[in-house]
Amino acid sequence: MLSKKTKYGLKALTYLASIDSKEPVQIAEIAKHENISQKFLESILLTLRRNGFLGSKKGKGGGYYLIKEPEEIVMTAVIRVLEGPIAMVPCVSLNFYEKCDDCPDENKCSVHKLMLQVRDGALEVYRNNTLADLIA
Amino acid sequence: MLSKKTKYGLKALTYLASIDSKEPVQIAEIAKHENISQKFLESILLTLRRNGFLGSKKGKGGGYYLIKEPEEIVMTAVIRVLEGPIAMVPCVSLNFYEKCDDCPDENKCSVHKLMLQVRDGALEVYRNNTLADLIA
DNA sequence: GTTAAAATCTATAAAAACGATAGGGTAAAG
DNA sequence: CTTTACCCTATCGTTTTTATAGATTTTAAC
Numbered sequence: 001m002l003s004k005k006t007k008y009g010l011k012a013l014t015y016l017a018s019i020d021s022k023e024p025v026q027i028a029e030i031a032k033h034e035n036i037s038q039k040f041l042e043s044i045l046l047t048l049r050r051n052g053f054l055g056s057k058k059g060k061g062g063g064y065y066l067i068k069e070p071e072e073i074v075m076t077a078v079i080r081v082l083e084g085p086i087a088m089v090p091c092v093s094l095n096f097y098e099k100c101d102d103c104p105d106e107n108k109c110s111v112h113k114l115m116l117q118v119r120d121g122a123l124e125v126y127r128n129n130t131l132a133d134l135i136a
Numbered sequence: 137m138l139s140k141k142t143k144y145g146l147k148a149l150t151y152l153a154s155i156d157s158k159e160p161v162q163i164a165e166i167a168k169h170e171n172i173s174q175k176f177l178e179s180i181l182l183t184l185r186r187n188g189f190l191g192s193k194k195g196k197g198g199g200y201y202l203i204k205e206p207e208e209i210v211m212t213a214v215i216r217v218l219e220g221p222i223a224m225v226p227c228v229s230l231n232f233y234e235k236c237d238d239c240p241d242e243n244k245c246s247v248h249k250l251m252l253q254v255r256d257g258a259l260e261v262y263r264n265n266t267l268a269d270l271i272a
Numbered sequence: 273g274t275t276a277a278a279a280t281c282t283a284t285a286a287a288a289a290c291g292a293t294a295g296g297g298t299a300a301a302g
Numbered sequence: 303c304t305t306t307a308c309c310c311t312a313t314c315g316t317t318t319t320t321a322t323a324g325a326t327t328t329t330a331a332c
Contacts, residue, residue, distance in 0.1 A: 001224060001225075002225050002247075003317095003318070003319090005319080007225070007247050010246055010247050010250070011245075011247060024279095026279075026280095035239075036238070037320060037321085039320070040320060042280080043281095046281070056279095056281090057279085057280085057328080057329095058278085058280050058281085058328045059277090059279055059280080059327065059329040060277065060278045060279070060328070061278085061279085062328070064280090088137060089138050102170065102171035102172070109147075110150040110270035111138075111147060113270055114146070114270060115138065117265070121258055122254055124257065125254050125257050126254075129250055129253070131246075134246035134249055134250060135246060139290095139291070139292090140291075140292070141291080141292085162305095163306085164306095173292080173293060175292095175294060175295085176292065176294090178308085179293095179309095182308070182309085185307095192307060192308085193300095193307080194300045194301050194306055195299095195306055196301070196302050196304075196305045197301085197302070197306085198300090199307080200307085
């Protein structure tokens with residue numbers, strides 16, 4: 001299940017990309033337009049800023065704005081920051097690999113075998129989608 | 137993230153399929169062989185039985201056994217029973233559809249657009265894998 | 273410059289939901 | 303009368319989501 005954090009984060013990014021101008025947009029405006037709890041959104045935007053997706057400007061006339069072109073923002077990166085691992089099991093994760101406690105041999109594990117394919121499928125989708133693709 | 141319920145369920149099914157014979161296998165044996173909490177496995181096997189994957193026999197010499205051939209047990213069905221929806225968002229789910237409270241128009245929603253593709257990818261993998269494929 | 277307002281930042285924590293496990297008792301089969 | 307599956311309930315721990323309260327920075331107005 002996709003967390004609301006990811007969902008809201010994606011929606012916020014989409015909104016900023018659709019605005020098109022690089023002018024800062026206030027949290028309140030984004031929250032209202034996308035029906036998101038403002039305080040929750042606040043923390044989400046913060047992590048997006050810390051990870052290089054957004055810039056921010058404080059004070060009057062401040063807000064958040066995209067720091068890169070929508071075409072450059074690839075979903076693999078967004079998902080990993082907001083949702084975490086793309087793989088459904090740590091033992092098939094590229095960026096968050098972890099061995100299973102049970103499972104003496106990964107290569108013979110049925111779960112491993114199946115989830116490897118699922119991961120590859122998801123990865124291909126995320127790699128082929130930028131923020132620009134989602135607003136088209 | 138894949139729940140342990142699903143993981144354990146898959147491992148149990150795999151084990152039963154690898155045994156090959158249709159003789160009942162005790163919960164304790166499966167739990168021990170796959171490093172699973174026996175009590176937890178108990179409830180998992182129960183739901184697998186209720187959903188037509190397993191048969192059971194009580195008393196001495198009892199246990200669980202596969203009710204269908206491994207080739208007939210397709211992953212879409214198993215995942216839906218153990219894990220629930222394959223889609224990461226209810227608004228793109230085939231079997232568990234639900235409209236989002238926010239989101240006035242699904243067709244314009246970026247999350248919807250992205251998760252539709254992810255679902256299709258996962259679906260293709262699950263459709264192409266039977267229990268027999270996983271033990272090969 | 274000073275000030276005040278507007279906004280982002282920070283930290284905490286409460287509330288709710290969910291996942292995983294354990295305990296104890298019942299029913300059926302041999 | 304023993305063995306095993308079946309069933310119900312409670313609990314513990316974690317994660318997710320939201321709420322609260324205040325600190326800090328920047329800008330704009332005066």
